Amino acid sequence: MRFTPEGEFKTDLFSLNVQRGRDHQLPSYNGARAALNLPPKTDFTDFPKLEAFYNHPNDIDLWVGILGEPRVGNSILGEVGTRIVRRNFLKIRDGDKYWYERRPNGPDDKVYPREVVDHIKSISFADVIRESGVNGWS
Numbered sequence: 001m002r003f004t005p006e007g008e009f010k011t012d013l014f015s016l017n018v019q020r021g022r023d024h025q026l027p028s029y030n031g032a033r034a035a036l037n038l039p040p041k042t043d044f045t046d047f048p049k050l051e052a053f054y055n056h057p058n059d060i061d062l063w064v065g066i067l068g069e070p071r072v073g074n075s076i077l078g079e080v081g082t083r084i085v086r087r088n089f090l091k092i093r094d095g096d097k098y099w100y101e102r103r104p105n106g107p108d109d110k111v112y113p114r115e116v117v118d119h120i121k122s123i124s125f126a127d128v129i130r131e132s133g134v135n136g137w138s
Helices: 013-023 029-035 048-052 062-068 079-094 114-122 125-132
Strands: none
Touching: 013 062, 029 062, 029 079, 048 062, 062 079
C-alpha cells in the first residue's frame, strides 16, 4: 500500500494476494502440485522470469505460480489453477441439495425426471439471456 504525491491511497492487488496467501498459510506452488497429485517443478523452465526472484521452484508462491504456469488448451489457467477451480466447482455442486442432477435416495432416484434434466442440459447461458429479454435481447 502506498500514497501518491496527491495523497491518494493506492494498493497493489498482486502483492496483496501474495501476502494474503502467506497469511492464510497456503502451500507453495509445488506444495499445491503435490496436494493435487502432480509432479513438482524442479527447475525454472516454465517460469524463466521468476528465477530472479526465487531461489528454488519450491519457494514460488501459489498465486504467482498459478498466474505464471503454462496454459492448458484454450484455458486461461494452467494445470494447478484448472484443478483448483474444478475442485471448488464440484464441491459447490455436490453440496447443493437442489442441484438438478442430485440423487437423494440412491442412483435410481432423481429430483427431476430424465426429460427435465435433458432439457436443462440442452440450454446454454446465451439461451437464458435471450429468453429473459435482458437489455432488449430476444
